[in-house]
Amino acid sequence: MNSETNGPSDELEFAADALDKISTSIRQVFIGQDAVVNDLLRCFVASGHVLLEGVPGLGKTLLVRALAACFRGETGRIQFTPDLMPSDITGHSIFNMKDSKFEVRKGPIFTNLLLADEINRAPAKTQAALLEVMQEQRVSIDDVTYEVASPFMVLATQNPIEQDGTYPLPEAELDRFMIKSLIDYPDEQTEANIVDLATAGKHSTSLNVDAIEPCISANEIEILRRVTTSVEVDESVVSYAVRIVRETRIAPGISRGASPRASIATIAMARVAALQNARPYVIPDDVKSVALPVLRHRIAVTTDLEIEGQNIDRVLEDLLTRVDAPRS
């Protein structure tokens, strides 16, 4: 793929083509979860971080490795436990007896794609260690700041907080995740295909990502991100996104509404959605298509609705029907 593009039209074509190729590559091994792949890809290009929720065994690690394989990126994985310390994530400096000097040992956070598994098993102090790097893309170790690799993205998974030994994620940290994506069980046919793929001609319990050929370079991802920022967003679309987010603060049944960061994330995600359709401008449909993953972890429904068995997605879908689409 040629990273040097000539004009806006070429850039648009390049971006749409690149997004399509990455998506297709991931779907080779991560089967039957198109919505999750779509969310992940949009978030990755929009320079965000993803919160994944789903039962174990649905391929969260595979998803990360598949995305990294697309651009020959590095992956890291941290299993969060109650005794995990902040320095176990960021790294620390130790005294080298031979040289009589302190040297820094960088933690697993210095990678392209970091899978923070079961993030809510660690106490808030350790969770907070991720905050700086998620927001600023840099880490402080003993008063020295280090830039993390680019592109960088955190994919965190969490257990339901009702389980024993879990700490609810602080709202500040939740807000720093651009989207929350839900991985559900595959249907019967898809699951059969996964089993075939994983066991064909070998003894294996999982799919591997060796089949994925790199389709984009890290530099081209930067170009992709730059092109995304040039996608045009009309005032009426921005207003539409803001109205949706503001509605979460006044809507009945929602006890905690989304912050302005949600409006920003909505537009950023909608831009990538427009690029996927090779469109140089965002339309209200793009906003609507990203509203659920952007908002579902940023709001809390009232106890009444929880008792009635209403889940957040249902509440958000109702909310979207109450916000008028732009017509002028």
Add this chain to the structure above:
Amino acid sequence: MQIERLQIALRPRTMWESADLGTKLAMRWFPPLLLSWFVLALPFLLISFQIERFLVQLIFLWWFKPLYERAVLMTLSILTFDGQITIRDLLRGFADTRLWFYLSIFRFSWRRSENTPIDALEDVDFNTQAQRRKWLYARDNRAAAIVSLCGLMTEIIMVLAVVFLFYFLTQSDFNSAYSGVLKILNINEITGTEAVLLLVAIFVAMGISAVFYVSVGFATYLNRRTIKEGWDLELGFKRIVNRLGIFVLAGLLTMPNIDLLASEPVRSTDTILDEVQSAPEFNQSKTVTVPAHLSQFIQGMLKVEDVEPRRIEIGIGSRIFAWILKFILIGALIVALVFFFYRFYTTYGFTPLFGKNQTTERPQTVSTRSLPTNLIQTIKEEWTHGRTREALALLYSAAVVLIDKEFSCNILESDTESECISKTGDIAADSRDAFQDIARIWLRLAYGNEAPSEEIFQSVLLKFQTHIATA
């Protein structure tokens, strides 16, 4: 009162201990106490069934609670003093004039549980009753408020429990039971059968809680009298006198010359005292050394503890602080009650008393929009004057409204362009194609700033006139 016939051990107790004693009294004589309550309250329940409005039924049944509680109090007082329950004794409690105050202006008094024993059981006049209340409960009037609050909460919980139990036992699945409970709690839409069920639930809850409420108030009353009037000491002295009487009698019977004593000439008490005091043995003194531990033991035996709780003199600052704290607590209680009722009303879909309406608004369809009468002319004028966006916005909005009206596509105000196109998928092909063209050029112009050419505009306008506006 014949305190020697009391069936409970008397001793000065704390507020909580006396409440505990009241609970034990209620548990011990629960059947007769509950029966006395039901005998008196049942006619009121039957009368309430004749009332048409549920809320009035509820208030009627609840308002006469002090009346039913008198029966419980009288029964309890008779049982506590080991008496025989007679109709005459039971009715004696209703002769009190203050009862009518409890059924009118003092109905909301939260000190009813501890005041009623004074009014009903002590045969004193109206003013003396007031003085007795003030004296008896001076500096210790917290129990009644707490008991009233607990009684109220217990009643509410029991009513809900009875209703829940009924539905969960009679309905086949959880959802039906749950919706039945919600329905019955919505008193605006309650049916006749549900009203009867709810009234019976309230009746049962009131009866059970009344037994405990009255018993705790009665035990508090007994405790205060024990502390203030030294009932325990009086009872103790009476027992000692009884025992001493037996010893004296036994001693007299065992004396051999009892008849000789009676035959001696009678001397006055003063003469005997003078003789004793003038005897040389009377002025003799002897020092006895007692071991220290024995001395402490004797002093401990002789020490008389204060029956009355020690009073601590407090300054004016502390009193003001106490008053402020009291008002804050009362305010907090009122706020909690208001909040509780507000949440109850808003949760179960009643008309909210204030604040935002929690009822979910139904999404509006676009067919409610009004369009200009000379629509085509207005669109053309906007286009001619260079207001491209306004012209196409009107064209698109009009197309949406007219398509929705004509084909009943149920297009909502929240539907985006793609959703509108999707909803018009099943309408007549010409109208559908015309609408899709309009939507596409609108999308390009509105969000991509790509204005259509004159030819394209005229073409879609013609399609609009032919396939949408005409229809």
